[in-house]
Amino acid sequence: MGGLPDHLYTGNSELDSQHAGLFARIELFRDKTKTAGDPVEMKSFLDYLHDYTVMHFRFEENLMRELHYPATWEHEAEHQKFWREVLGLLDACAKMKYCEMCGQKVYNTVAKWLWSHIEKEDRALAEWIRLRSEWVD
Numbered sequence: 001m002g003g004l005p006d007h008l009y010t011g012n013s014e015l016d017s018q019h020a021g022l023f024a025r026i027e028l029f030r031d032k033t034k035t036a037g038d039p040v041e042m043k044s045f046l047d048y049l050h051d052y053t054v055m056h057f058r059f060e061e062n063l064m065r066e067l068h069y070p071a072t073w074e075h076e077a078e079h080q081k082f083w084r085e086v087l088g089l090l091d092a093c094a095k096m097k098y099c100e101m102c103g104q105k106v107y108n109t110v111a112k113w114l115w116s117h118i119e120k121e122d123r124a125l126a127e128w129i130r131l132r133s134e135w136v137d
């Protein structure tokens, strides 16, 4: 699977592999939207993004709750904000018939959010899990 930029590695292999999977898809999607707006491609990416967001956020949120992560609430609030944005994008792109401009908007929004969320919230979570495991064992 394609690698992540160094500063986006959390050191938690499950999180890293889920993030890398998403990044690989976004890069592919960006390359496709550069050449031509393809409504089928866009629809399939948005469906993937929808499913991924549900699966990945649920994974992180379950983990945080199980471990009683102290910043669970703040982290979940960030997920909620992004989730609302994804739903807005799905709706807007459907109304705009998945035109080329939608591709750019989707790419910019998703890449920007992920970049900053992983670097900040997800890395903090992974670091906390790492420290906790040292103390628990």
Ligand SMILES: [Fe+2]
Residues within 6 Å of the ligand: 060, 075, 079, 117, 121, 122
């Ligand atoms: Fe997260």
Ligand SMILES: [Fe+2]
Residues within 6 Å of the ligand: 015, 019, 056, 060, 118, 122
């Ligand atoms: Fe994440």
